[in-house]
Amino acid sequence: MSGTPPDRVRLTTRERLILLVLLGAGFMFAVDFSILNVALPDVAAGVGLRRTALPWVTTAYMLPAAGFTLVFGRLADLVGRRRLFLGGTALLMAASLLGGFATAPGPLLAARVLQGFATAMATPAALSLLTSTFAEGAARDRALGLNGALLSGGFTVGALVGGSLVSLLSWRAAFFINVPVAVLILATAPALLVEGPRPGRVRLDLPGAVAVTGGLLTATYAVIEKNWISGAAAAVLLAAFLALERRAPAPLVPLPVLRRPTVAWGNLGGLVAFTMEPAMIFLLTLYLQGTLHLSPLATGFVFGVPGLASIGAGVLAGRFIGRHGARRVLTAGLAVQGLATLPLLLVGTSRPTALAILIPALFVGFFGHVSAIVAYTVTGTSGLPDAEQGLATGLTLLTQQVAVTSGIPILSAVAATRSGELAGTHLALAVDVTVTLVGAALIYRGLRPRTPATPASPAPPAGSAIAEPPAFMKPSAQPATLA
Structure with a gap:
């Protein structure tokens, strides 16, 4: 990526703090993904949810988390990554409070849906803040390596911490644990994160957003519930999305x-x-x-x-x-x-x-x-x-x-x-x-590696300047x- 050896990467104090905030947020969202898995029986007993409906505690989270990630990722480019990151973190905190205080299945499932939306909002924004803060090369590679370590650790810690919290306290602690972390992030991030430049007068490709979100939601539902009708509907919606993107003046996902x-x-x-x-x-x-x-x-x-x-x-x-x-x-x-x-x-x-x-x-x-x-x-x-x-x-x-x-x-x-x-x-x-x-x-x-073939051309006259090859052809x- 860069000629600088990765061992020589030096980060400023501000970059270290930004890395700490963004990696901490990623770790929190990774923990949130898995922390409830070991507590599902206790959750069902606590809110009166039928055991046959337990998979919906996970499904309610996964549907918006998968269905809206792409749209929110593109929105981060258009309306601001910092704004979406802070908004998603605040939504996670509110959803965690709702889930922690839930006494019936409805509020609990609503909290999981909102947590899924929060994940779709904040995680692509946080990752794009990370990749835009650290230039492509050794610094970004190291930052993404640490991000991968903490994400993987978050999934493991979520399962272990979830079991410990349920044993020592209550399943509600699996929700409440997000709140102090989110408060800390919301208190420190605004002073550290800088909103990058945004393209002017670019509107969201609404038809494309509706088609891809609907397609991803139905595809996720089809896989979870093994519903072939939903699978067929997902295929139609995703095909429609590709057709819309070919003709859209400002596509949600440029096909190139x-x-x-x-x-x-x-x-x-x-x-x-x-x-x-x-x-x-x-x-x-x-x-x-x-x-x-x-x-x-x-x-x-x-x-x-x-x-x-x-x-x-x-x-x-x-x-x-x-x-x-x-x-x-x-x-x-x-x-x-x-x-x-x-x-x-x-x-x-x-x-x-x-x-x-x-x-x-x-x-x-x-x-x-x-x-x-x-x-x-x-x-x-x-x-x-x-x-x-x-x-x-x-x-x-x-x-x-x-x-x-x-x-x-x-x-x-x-x-x-x-x-x-x-x-x-x-x-x-x-x-x-x-x-x-x-x-x-x-x-x-x-x-x-691909080196584009260039057509043979006559030799330039003696003494004439030879054009430098384009950047993508250089080693x-x-x-x-x-x-």
């Missing part, structure tokens, strides 16, 4: 952006990473508790100890990218994620043997997974101007939301084709390995840095 190799292949890398790894963790959770009969707390520790590798990977990934390029780190990370899953095909009903295989494999796999996450974020947001960083980060976060939402139902459906639970888990893990490794190979080829151009 989607055709950029870094955007297309980078987000494919994120799709593979986030579809396969969380689904694998879900299947292994069922295996650990159903086949090996581990307690929820013991299961948390099985994932928590290897989870330390995620934090290390996030810290080191930026340095790897600075030295080897995002293309190599992305594909190597995916290859490590896939190959580390391969030994899990050997697990059986013996607890000591299974744990001896699982823990080292998860440690290596989590390291590769987070390295791939950082590299896909760097790849998907590179080579674009600051005016489109909200769109770029919105696309990367949308990829994450769609992948996490769809991966678990897909691999669960694969596992369900076998009569035995262990046989189904083995089949699903084999599919996981295959998809991840094939994806890594395709992405490595798709991100290969330091963006495609070359991905190698």
Whole structure:
């Protein structure tokens, strides 16, 4: 990305504070995503929610979080990233108070919907503030590496903290814990974050926004509920969105952006990473508790100890990218994620043997997974101007939301084709390995450096000036840095 070695990156005090605020916000939203998962039975008992309706506690959050991420990412470019970031943080605080004080299913589900909206507002704005604050190169790579480490750590901490809070206090504490963090961010961020320049007289592409939001909402609902009618409606709406974008004078998503190799292949890398790894963790959770009969707390520790590798990977990934390029780190990370899953095909009903295989494999796999996450974020947001960083980060976060939402139902459906639970888990893990490794190979080829062919031209007369080649053909151009 930049000629400066990543080890020599020096940040000013202001940049360190900005990094602290934005990473703290990202960590809070990551914790919020997973903190309620272990508390769902207590939540149902506390508000009188039927156990059959428990999935809607998660669905109510995921629908707006996935459906509106792209629109809010583009809005951040048009109306201001700082404004949307602060607004989303304030909305999360209000929604957390509503959920914490809820005594009936209606207010609780409304709080989860609002938390999903807050996530869609704040996370692309925060990530675009991060990428626009730190110039493309070693500083941004390091910042995104730390962001990946804290996001991964947030998901793990959310599960562990959620269980502890429920045990020691109440499920309501899982909502209330957001409030002091949000207050601290709202008190410090306005003095640190500067609103960047916004394009003048550019209006939101309303038809495109309606079509893509409707398409993503129905697609997410179709995956969660396995509803084929909604899936067909989503396909129609998304096709209509592409048709609208081709004719819109100021499209929500300029199609040339989607055709950029870094955007297309980078987000494919994120799709593979986030579809396969969380689904694998879900299947292994069922295996650990159903086949090996581990307690929820013991299961948390099985994932928590290897989870330390995620934090290390996030810290080191930026340095790897600075030295080897995002293309190599992305594909190597995916290859490590896939190959580390391969030994899990050997697990059986013996607890000591299974744990001896699982823990080292998860440690290596989590390291590769987070390295791939950082590299896909760097790849998907590179080579674009600051005016489109909200769109770029919105696309990367949308990829994450769609992948996490769809991966678990897909691999669960694969596992369900076998009569035995262990046989189904083995089949699903084999599919996981295959998809991840094939994806890594395709992405490595798709991100290969491209040098446009230039037609032969007559030699210039002696003594005439020779035009300098365009910037994208120079060795330091963006495609070359991905190698």
